[in-house]
Amino acid sequence: MNCRDAERLLDAFFDGELDGRLMRDAALHVTRCKRCESEVGDRERLQELLVAAVDDEVSQVDVGRVWQGVAAAIGSSAADRGARSRRGAGRRNGADHGWLRLAAASSRSTGWLIGRRAPARTADDGGFDESLDPAGEWLAREAPRSASRSWPLAAGAALAASLVAALLVGRGDAPVGDAPVVPQIASAPTAPSRAEPASARMAMAKPAASQVQVESVDYSGGRSLAMWTEPETDTTVIWVDDEDPTAPKPTSAR
Amino acid sequence: MKPAAAGCRRFFRERSVAVASAASSLVALVALVAVVPVEAAERVIVQVVTVFATNTGEHFDSQLAAMRRQLDKLPHYRSYQLMSRQSRDVSRGDPVDVEIPGGRILRIVPKSVGDDRVLLNVLLRQDSRAVVRTDVTLGPTGTVLVGGPRHGDGVLIIWIGAQPVSTAP
Numbered sequence A: 001m002n003c004r005d006a007e008r009l010l011d012a013f014f015d016g017e018l019d020g021r022l023m024r025d026a027a028l029h030v031t032r033c034k035r036c037e038s039e040v041g042d043r044e045r046l047q048e049l050l051v052a053a054v055d056d057e058v059s060q061v062d063v064g065r066v067w068q069g070v071a072a073a074i075g076s077s078a079a080d081r082g083a084r085s086r087r088g089a090g091r092r093n094g095a096d097h098g099w100l101r102l103a104a105a106s107s108r109s110t111g112w113l114i115g116r117r118a119p120a121r122t123a124d125d126g127g128f129d130e131s132l133d134p135a136g137e138w139l140a141r142e143a144p145r146s147a148s149r150s151w152p153l154a155a156g157a158a159l160a161a162s163l164v165a166a167l168l169v170g171r172g173d174a175p176v177g178d179a180p181v182v183p184q185i186a187s188a189p190t191a192p193s194r195a196e197p198a199s200a201r202m203a204m205a206k207p208a209a210s211q212v213q214v215e216s217v218d219y220s221g222g223r224s225l226a227m228w229t230e231p232e233t234d235t236t237v238i239w240v241d242d243e244d245p246t247a248p249k250p251t252s253a254r
Numbered sequence B: 001m002k003p004a005a006a007g008c009r010r011f012f013r014e015r016s017v018a019v020a021s022a023a024s025s026l027v028a029l030v031a032l033v034a035v036v037p038v039e040a041a042e043r044v045i046v047q048v049v050t051v052f053a054t055n056t057g058e059h060f061d062s063q064l065a066a067m068r069r070q071l072d073k074l075p076h077y078r079s080y081q082l083m084s085r086q087s088r089d090v091s092r093g094d095p096v097d098v099e100i101p102g103g104r105i106l107r108i109v110p111k112s113v114g115d116d117r118v119l120l121n122v123l124l125r126q127d128s129r130a131v132v133r134t135d136v137t138l139g140p141t142g143t144v145l146v147g148g149p150r151h152g153d154g155v156l157i158i159w160i161g162a163q164p165v166s167t168a169p
Helices: A003-014 A020-032 A034-059 A066-087 A099-113 A134-142 A147-170 B003-035 B062-072
Strands: A201-203 A212-219 A224-230 A235-241 B043-054 B079-091 B096-100 B104-113 B118-126 B129-138 B143-151 B154-165
Touching: A003 A020, A003 A034, A020 A034, A020 A224, A020 A235, A212 A224, A212 A235, A212 B143, A235 B129, B043 B062, B043 B096, B043 B104, B062 B079, B062 B154, B079 B096, B079 B154, B104 B154, B118 B143, B118 B154, B129 B143, B129 B154
Parallel strands: A235 B143
Antiparallel strands: A201 A212, A212 B129, A224 A235, B043 B079, B043 B154, B096 B104, B104 B118, B118 B129, B143 B154
């Protein structure tokens, strides 16, 4: 690849949009050509400026009231559900019967633990089966009470959430007792590739989903280094060019 | 009932509610910690495959068939020969030294081990000089290839992979 070819591909190379062969050729050219390396460096600096500018803008956005809005929405939703529960004798969807029942049971039991009785049922329950959705009833009755009495409810919700989280995590999503597995030379689609120009020290950040994340690279002076990612094979290549300049170059194609 | 006494009673009742709430949260946290299995893999299987690539002859070692797709993405050579294949089971922090032809030593140190990811410190030395050093995190199917060191009339390509070993019973 010569400079004219490289200049045409530099933008796509910088964005990691070239296919594997072109990415490799461009990376190798950039490591050997000062002018093209400088072009890539200019793009890097431009990107850094853009990132800094965007970060500045984002940091000025006030997100402090987001949770207040969420909490308010949750509160009104719970109150609505409670009202529907009292009216709705028998029309329940499946989602209400699982997590909500557990959360309500926890909050009710917490109320019992601290010496408060759960609210007594009244005639307007109209024969509604409490076990189907006690959450709505509990929450709806608690809403108008004083702020100090919302503590048991919050504690119950925290207890329920923690227990549910513990059960979910403890159920064992992580593999347990797997036999040691030697890594296979396999491939799967991953994050987009991104070639890095050579420098004395490089620090990179790759997408979290990537199978290979290069944190840093150091190499001794006097050598050139190219690095690129092959998403098709989940491979990152670090190519140290310590060839003798007088030695014959490898063929360009098999 | 005196107003002050009523106030005190209400104060202590509210305090007891708060204390009970905190206690229930503590119980929940303890339950969470007790239920979640502590499974930190501390051992890693590190695999290193060294390949000799040259333009002399036309030969592709059949033992490298599984690596063919990866090798096709590298600067092309006419001949590929497997030189060594090593697999080591090591603890986190313990170095793995692999001899590479040409007086080179590849030292790999697993610096941290997650459920399915391993952070490796890789150092390739030639004689007393460090050729390249990198910190790289590998996922379950991720590999890193270090290529280019000259050997004879060709170059060496070093394939590195790692996999955490689950230690849970």
